[in-house]
Amino acid sequence: MREPLREIDKLADQRRARAARLMNRRKTKTAYLFLLPYLALLVMFGVFPVCYAIGLSFFDTISGAFAGLSNYHLALDDFRLGQSLLNVGTYVFMWVSLMVVGVVVLASIIDVMPRWLGTTVRTVYFLPGAVTSAAIVVLWLFILDPQVSPFSFVFSLVGWENRFQVIDSIGLAGVFTLMAFFAYAGGWIVVMHGALTALPGEVMEAARIDGCRPVGLAWRIKIPMIWRTVALMAVLSLANGLQLFVEPQLLGLAGPQLARNDWSLNQLAYQYAFALGDFGVSAALSTMILMLSVSIALWIVLATKFYRID
Amino acid sequence: MLKKGTSPSGMIVQGIVALSIMAAATASSVAQTKLTVWGDTLRVNSYKAYDALMADIDLDIVTVAPEETVTKLQLALRAGSSIPDLVFISDAPNSAMLATRRTNYLMELEGRVDASLLADFYPNANAPCIVNGKLVCLRSDLAHNLTWYDKPQMAAFGYALPQTWEAFEALGADLAANHPGYFLGSATDPYGLYGMIMAAGCDMATPVDGQDDTLLVDLGSENCLRAAGMIDRMAANGSLIKAGPFDAEFVKQAKDGKLLLYVGPTWFGEFILKPSYEIPAGEIAGALPPRWADDPAPVTWSFGGGGFGVYNKTQNADAAIKMLEWLTTSEANQKDAVTFPPYAPVTVLWGQKLADDVYYADDQLFAAMETSAGYADSKYGARRFDMPSVIGKIVSPAIASGRTLEETLPELEREIANTARVAGYKIVSE
Incomplete structure (x- = not known):
């Protein structure tokens, strides 16, 4: 009696497994179906333009003839390139550092607040992120002008009388860091706080019983458990920061004496395409910026074994 | 006059035919x-x-x-x-x-x-x-430059209209000493600086005759130095302020009636002085911009x-x-x-x-604009790069932070030459 039953069980198991596999395959298919519109758009507006730009960078703009690396030589010979690289490098370093420290600290503070207060504060942090970066530039130009700024008392304490002195003292990289921090920090605080709340309660409980105080709990237990989210934020911020364009480009709104058309690498690429009509050099510069951000991101991902599942 | 052999009635017929053709034409065909x-x-x-x-x-x-x-x-x-x-x-x-x-x-x-x-x-x-x-x-x-000035205020202070840049500078010095707070323009606005440097005959980027895409860039000449010296001294005594004409600070002081005189473009009256600085009617007048005492005539720059x-x-x-x-x-x-x-x-x-406009203090404004147009600088020419951007990058921050234009000139010359080379120009310095 036992034998036939076992046979039946086996058969049932097999059938169940096949059904599960079928189900899985169907699920995957549905997933791809849902992904399709995104993938189509990605190819049209993401992958194709990048490939087109890479192709463009090897051809001469006028004759259309293959130009080898000459566009790259021209771009690398530009007298402004070193300074722009330094500018963007300084900015990215300041911004990413500020994001990592600021967002993690703020999210950890929210995490230990009473629930109602935490939610309110989180929403407040998120609000500046709802304003587009172009509008933020205009807003900051007001904030940084001692004549009209609501914080002019702060500037007068330090002895800054006009916008030039303010911007000169903070430095353009510093100004853009502040602009970008307030634009992007709110969103990441929400993400980081989400990661913190998802941490298992029993681990926290155990740590607390072992005598861990809130600061120690955050530093020794919580942050090590959410480092992947922090690394993801750093990679995305870095890629975003290297493409800095809108903020320096819009400075001229505050008057021609503040206008900078060559502060960032992307602005140089823009100048080549739209002031000089040299799309080849512009594409070469853009390609190099892309390579730079891809290699830094790859380095971070590989060095931190980001995608390893333990 | 009727042509011989054409009767009046024939004319009418011809006229009707012609008219109907015209009508048809305007209608569609x-x-x-x-x-x-x-x-x-x-x-x-x-x-x-x-x-x-x-x-x-x-x-x-x-x-x-x-x-x-x-x-x-x-x-x-x-x-x-x-x-x-x-x-x-x-x-x-x-x-x-x-x-x-x-x-x-x-x-x-x-x-x-x-x-x-x-x-x-x-x-x-x-x-x-x-x-x-x-x-x-x-x-x-x-959009060539004029001397825009506050006519009643100039008269109240007992100043004559400066005919030369030397007199313009002297006016600034006298203002700084006797009427502090009044001023004559901006020491950091790239367009204003460009105009003053070029009015002195400086070769910031002068096309070389007969050589395509070739520019003369020489900022070490006496012409450049005389403009730089004037701007530096006026920035030091405060008669040129460290804010541009569109900055809140400049606008505020102009609204307070502190802008006594300004060398600016023809549109400045209608589009800045009137709507933005809200200068009351009957105060603003325009005149020919200053020349250098050694020069026979003014050289008017444009904005x-x-x-x-x-x-x-x-x-x-x-x-x-x-x-x-x-x-x-x-x-x-x-x-x-x-x-x-x-x-x-x-x-x-x-x-x-x-x-006919009663806003202006006298009826000489258009005459001044026309005369000034006659002295328009031939060097106000086509360039493949934007000179005010270069000045704004190098000079404006330097002056704002207390350096002089004179010590910035070599740096400015290098930047102009480099920018022009990127734009495909050949550069000569003599």
Whole structure:
């Protein structure tokens, strides 16, 4: 009696497994179906333009003839390139550092607040992120002008009388860091706080019983458990920061004496395409910026074994 | 007069036939020439007027923001489609960016535009439309400098109008000593600085005759130094302030009536002094800008003023040229133009409204504008790079942080030369 039953069980198991596999395959298919519109758009507006730009960078703009690396030589010979690289490098370093420290600290503070207060504060942090970066530039130009700024008392304490002195003292990289921090920090605080709340309660409980105080709990237990989210934020911020364009480009709104058309690498690429009509050099510069951000991101991902599942 | 052998009744019949042909023509049967034209919101009004006026022209009008014109043309040329037959270039010197080997858009106009029309433009009005000796656009409006001043306040202080830059500087020194708080302009505004340096005859980027794409850049000359010295001394005593004319600080002081005199463009009265600084009626007057005592006449620089250009591969060259002529020189379009027209015969009609305007302190404003137009600097020409950007990058922050223009000149010279080389110019320094 036992034998036939076992046979039946086996058969049932097999059938169940096949059904599960079928189900899985169907699920995957549905997933791809849902992904399709995104993938189509990605190819049209993401992958194709990048490939087109890479192709463009090897051809001469006028004759259309293959130009080898000459566009790259021209771009690398530009007298402004070193300074722009330094500018963007300084900015990215300041911004990413500020994001990592600021967002993690703020999210950890929210995490230990009473629930109602935490939610309110989180929403407040998120609000500046709802304003587009172009509008933020205009807003900051007001904030940084001692004549009209609501914080002019702060500037007068330090002895800054006009916008030039303010911007000169903070430095353009510093100004853009502040602009970008307030634009992007709110969103990441929400993400980081989400990661913190998802941490298992029993681990926290155990740590607390072992005598861990809130600061120690955050530093020794919580942050090590959410480092992947922090690394993801750093990679995305870095890629975003290297493409800095809108903020320096819009400075001229505050008057021609503040206008900078060559502060960032992307602005140089823009100048080549739209002031000089040299799309080849512009594409070469853009390609190099892309390579730079891809290699830094790859380095971070590989060095931190980001995608390893333990 | 009747021709012999033609009866009055025959005339009437001929007349009726002619009239009916004309009627038929305006109704529909005239062959329509289609032109695509680009312009800013102000120019679109002119385009619409022309479209309504000309039965045989059908305009496809595209509104393009002034700062995007060059960018969008680069894209259209690269795409090879939607290229306009005629464009408005909001800043005439940008014509150089549209007449290069890479961006070969603008048509050479010499021999196409009626020569008698060209002769009646103000002297050097079309200088920023000349690229390597070729005329590639016509000015839509001029924006040369004037001395704008507060007439009753000048009289109250007992000052005479400065005829020379030396007297301008002396006025600043006297103001600083006796009427602190009053001022004569900006020490950091790139456009203002550019105007003052160029009025001294400095070779910041002068095209070299007979050599294509070659610029003379020499900021070490006595001409440059005299301007730099004046600006530095006036920045030091505060008669030129460290804020630009569009900055909150400058606007606030101007509203308080502290701006006694300002060397600025023809549009400054109507578009800045009146609406932005809210100077009351009866105070503002305009005069010829200063000259250097050693120079026989002033050299007037400009701040703005656009132009129109035509596509060199347009299918309808004649129609486009005709429209270009109408836009720049016709009474219909220019008599009520917003800014100073470039073509002398209609500008006189345009000036009538200034004479009748009670806002200004006297009726000499238009005369001053016309005289000043006669001294327009031929060096206000087409460039493939933006000089105010270069000045704003190097000089403005330096002066704002307490350095002098004189010590910045070598750095500025290097930056101009480098920027010009990137834009494809050869640089000579003597």
